[in-house]
Amino acid sequence: MTDWHAAYRERYKKLKEAGKPFFPYAVLKDTLVAALILCVLSYLAWHFGAGLEELADPTDTTYNPRPEWYFLFLFQALKFFPGTLEAVAATLLPGLGMLILILLPFIDRGPARHPLDRPFWTILGVATLAGIGWLTWAGYRSPLTNPVVEKDPVTLQGQRLYRDLNCSYCHILGGKGGQLGPNLDKVLGNHDDAWLTKHFRDPQALSPGTGMPKLDLLDDEIHALVAYLDSLGSGPYSAEAPKLFAENCAACHTIHGKGGDTGPDLSLIGSARDKAFMRNYIADPSKMNQASSMPGFSGQLTDHQIEDLARYLSSLR
Ligand code: HEC
Ligand code: HEC
Incomplete structure (x- = not known):
């Protein structure tokens, strides 16, 4: 160890005597190269800039982050x-x-x-x-x-309208929004499509003195909004639904502490997924998630039962 160390010091001393001092020579070189790189970077930033992606769009289901x-x-x-x-x-x-x-x-x-x-x-x-x-x-x-969530295009248009018309300024949906209007998470299930359509066409006619503004929406916009709210709104589920769940699903899924743990806990699934997702997932999970290990229920349960279950699950928030 000491052998090569001594030899190294000897060589170092000689080199040092023959060479130029660190300051200012080496420092000058470093500074020049650093300045050059800075110039190139500034030029690139000024001329090409950093590309930005499109504005985040929550309705885009194909985005691969x-x-x-x-x-x-x-x-x-x-x-x-x-x-x-x-x-x-x-x-x-x-x-x-x-x-x-x-x-x-x-x-x-x-x-x-x-x-x-x-x-x-x-x-x-x-x-x-x-x-x-x-x-x-x-x-x-x-x-x-x-999982690619295949949403109905009309529902997507409704979701976009909801965002573009700033409904969330007055309403809470999915736990977020303003307090001027009723909390839509709570009330959506209470109205059918016909009521909602009339309500959007002319809120005053339906509930005089209401604070909900008339929005002059086109018929297909109203249709889209209703479809969107429908897809979220849990709607009333029957007393049958929790039983269906206990029989078919609880072996793998827990709700409020009861059930198996092969699949995810679904106690709050309604805040993460909408009803349409739930329906499709229950019917045939492999369509939405190729790696899925959950069995599909489209053969075992009727459409009506699947809808019932989906409503039940989307009420879990
Ligand atoms: C300026 C605030 C405001 C905006 C913006 C607004 N709303 Fe409302 N909305 C209200 C108020 C206030 C009510 C309560 C009406 C009542 O009690 O009669 C209401 C009621 C509703 C209801 C009925 C809820 C119930 O059960 O009574 C729905 C559904 C609704 N709004 C959806 C929407 C949608 C969708 C949008 C966007 C297109 C929207 N609102 C924009 C204020 C607003
Ligand atoms: C054999 C076990 C099993 C059974 C039975 C089962 N699931 Fe699942 N489930 C899973 C597993 C595992 C996942 C996780 C993702 C995957 O593999 O598909 C899952 C995922 C889900 C999801 C998606 C959760 C998410 O956020 O992506 C929903 C919703 C769901 N199950 C509902 C149900 C319902 C309703 C039933 C009864 C009709 C049911 N499951 C029966 C195992 C099961």
């Missing part, structure tokens, strides 16, 4: 860790990598500089880079894993 390419490897690595262990992939492993990098000068004290003379560290470094490269590629290729 992806991080930037330089984070894809982390994004992909997360998939190897189940829910609660995500922190391991997100913080622990990268932290460990950084720690090794920081400690490297203290761990690897050998005088040899050539990569081939330091096989352990060279292999470790190359393997890490290859792993990151592979994860990036796999992340880039990985398909959309969220």
Whole structure:
């Protein structure tokens, strides 16, 4: 150890005497290169800018959220860790990598500089880079894993109208919105389509003195809004529904502490999914989620029973 150290110091001393001092020569070089990079970056930012995606659209069900390419490897690595262990992939492993990098000068004290003379560290470094490269590629290729929620186009138009007409300024829906009007989460099930249609056409005619503004909507806009509210509104379900659930679903799903845990807990499913989703999922899960392991019920239950169940589930908020 001391042998090569002494030799190294000797060589270093000689080089130092022959060379130029760090300040200002090396500092000047660094500064010049840094300034050059800054100029190039500024030019790129000014001339090309950073591309932005389109404004977020909650009605778009095909959107496949992806991080930037330089984070894809982390994004992909997360998939190897189940829910609660995500922190391991997100913080622990990268932290460990950084720690090794920081400690490297203290761990690897050998005088040899050539990569081939330091096989352990060279292999470790190359393997890490290859792993990151592979994860990036796999992340880039990985398909959309969220179940594609196929929504009826009329319902989608209604959802857009609800947003564009700022209904949420006065109404709470899905737990969000203003308090000027009634909380739609609570009241939607109480009205049928005919009532809603009349209400949107002319609120005053239906309930004189109401604070709900007349919106001068076209008939097909009214139709779309009603379809959208229908898709959310749980509507009344029969006393049969909880029984159907206990018989067919509780083996795998829990509601309010009762049931199995093969499938997700559905106690609050109504806040996450709308009725249409529920109907389709119960009828044939594999259509919406290729990886689904839940059996479809379209053969076993009647349409009426599935609708009943869907209403029941969407009332769970
Ligand atoms: C300026 C505030 C305001 C806006 C904007 C508004 N509403 Fe209302 N809405 C109200 C009020 C107030 C009532 C209560 C009427 C009553 O009690 O007779 C109401 C009632 C309703 C009802 C009936 C609820 C019930 O059971 O009585 C529905 C459904 C409804 N609004 C949907 C909508 C939709 C959809 C939009 C957007 C197109 C919208 N509202 C925009 C204020 C508003
Ligand atoms: C054999 C077990 C099993 C049975 C029985 C079962 N499910 Fe499921 N269910 C699952 C599993 C597992 C999932 C998770 C996603 C998947 O694999 O489809 C799921 C997912 C769901 C979802 C979607 C949740 C979400 O947010 O994506 C709904 C809704 C649902 N089940 C409702 C029902 C209803 C209603 C019944 C009874 C008619 C039922 N399930 C019967 C296992 C089951």
